[in-house]
Amino acid sequence: MLSGAISLGVLPFIVIRFLQKDWIMVILNMSAFIGLTSVFVYVSITGRTAIARWIIASLAVVVMTFTVYLKGYQNILWIFPALTTVFFTLTPYIALTIAMAFLAVVIAIVWPEINSVMSLQFFIATGSTMLFCFTFSYRMRKHQDELTVLATQDTLTGVGNRRALEEKLMELIESIKRYPNQSASLLLIDLDEFKSINDRFGHSFGDQVLITFTHTIADRIRVTDKLYRFGGEEFVVIAENTSQEEAVTLAESLRHAIEDIKFIGKCSLTASFGVAQYQKNENQWHWLERADIALYKAKESGRNTTCPAPDVTF
Numbered sequence: 001m002l003s004g005a006i007s008l009g010v011l012p013f014i015v016i017r018f019l020q021k022d023w024i025m026v027i028l029n030m031s032a033f034i035g036l037t038s039v040f041v042y043v044s045i046t047g048r049t050a051i052a053r054w055i056i057a058s059l060a061v062v063v064m065t066f067t068v069y070l071k072g073y074q075n076i077l078w079i080f081p082a083l084t085t086v087f088f089t090l091t092p093y094i095a096l097t098i099a100m101a102f103l104a105v106v107i108a109i110v111w112p113e114i115n116s117v118m119s120l121q122f123f124i125a126t127g128s129t130m131l132f133c134f135t136f137s138y139r140m141r142k143h144q145d146e147l148t149v150l151a152t153q154d155t156l157t158g159v160g161n162r163r164a165l166e167e168k169l170m171e172l173i174e175s176i177k178r179y180p181n182q183s184a185s186l187l188l189i190d191l192d193e194f195k196s197i198n199d200r201f202g203h204s205f206g207d208q209v210l211i212t213f214t215h216t217i218a219d220r221i222r223v224t225d226k227l228y229r230f231g232g233e234e235f236v237v238i239a240e241n242t243s244q245e246e247a248v249t250l251a252e253s254l255r256h257a258i259e260d261i262k263f264i265g266k267c268s269l270t271a272s273f274g275v276a277q278y279q280k281n282e283n284q285w286h287w288l289e290r291a292d293i294a295l296y297k298a299k300e301s302g303r304n305t306t307c308p309a310p311d312v313t314f
């Protein structure tokens with residue numbers, strides 16, 4: 001949107017400079033127009049903005065520096081949209097560094113033309129613009145990060161929530177489609193008779209049990225494995241590059257670790273596991289469903305046990 005809007009804004013100046021026969025400015029404005037329109041088309045088609053952000057910021061800085069160099073102090077106003085563009089497109093500290101370098105070059109160019117009052121005006125105007133832009137961009141990023149955490153983390157246990165799990169499963173399935181030799185397994189874990197723990201010891205003790213449970217699991221899985229809360233007292237471990245057999249072994253070791261948790265003489269904890277390795281062409285719902293069937297079998301066969309999922313041909 002930004003590249004599209006700026007490229008439209010540049011168009012009248014191409015015409016004006018053309019009518020003035022100011023060929024250098026025509027070339028400069030045409031370069032900005034072509035660059036920004038290409039970015040607009042590229043982002044519209046691919047949806048990728050990472051490189052586009054850098055191109056827009058670079059074009060803003062380079063074109064405005066040359067404009068001030070060629071046209072002098074009377075074109076100084078253009079540095080303000082250039083500054084805001086840099087803060088809009090790049091991360092706050094990188095933007096601040098580039099903005100300061102940009103201003104240093106512009107000051108060096110216009111210095112012979114300006115008197116002391118003008119230079120004071122220039123420093124205050126650009127300094128306050130940078131300060132506002134930096135503060136705004138920094139706070140926005142911070143809020144964005146906080147929102148991401150809130151949207152993807154379970155508030156009680158701190159592990160990923162269901163939304164994070166669904167995103168991870170989609171990502172993983174896309175990656176397996178691309179690299180079919182990759183394997184991944186899913187462990188669906190349900191705490192046994194958790195309702196009776198709540199009923200006997202209270203809900204806040206139940207909450208502590210859930211927290212201790214997640215710490216126990218998180219301490220034992222690999223850094224590449226991820227733990228998510230699927231809902232209530234149901235959790236999921238995604239183990240990448242892990243076959244069904246390896247995942248069953250992992251589930252058994254986690255099951256024993258859960259049995260070994262000591263809750264200061266109050267209660268014992270066990271869990272049932274359903275284990276499913278990803279099968280070619282299945283989607284995340286089928287994958288979870290197979291793990292759920294296995295978990296149901298584990299519950300049926302007396303709890304505190306691990307069951308592998310059935311194979312299903314797609």
Ligand SMILES: Nc1nc2c(ncn2[C@@H]2O[C@H](COP(=O)(O)OP(=O)(O)OP(=O)(O)O)[C@@H](O)[C@H]2O)c(=O)[nH]1
Nearest residue numbers: 190191192193194195196198203204206207232233
């Ligand atoms: N303390 C606490 N309890 C929760 C939380 N989320 C769900 N629960 C409780 O978990 C219990 C789940 O009970 P059930 O679905 O009957 O399952 P269960 O008692 O574990 O029995 P099985 O799964 O058949 O072994 C319910 O009592 C819920 O209230 C939570 O965040 N904190």
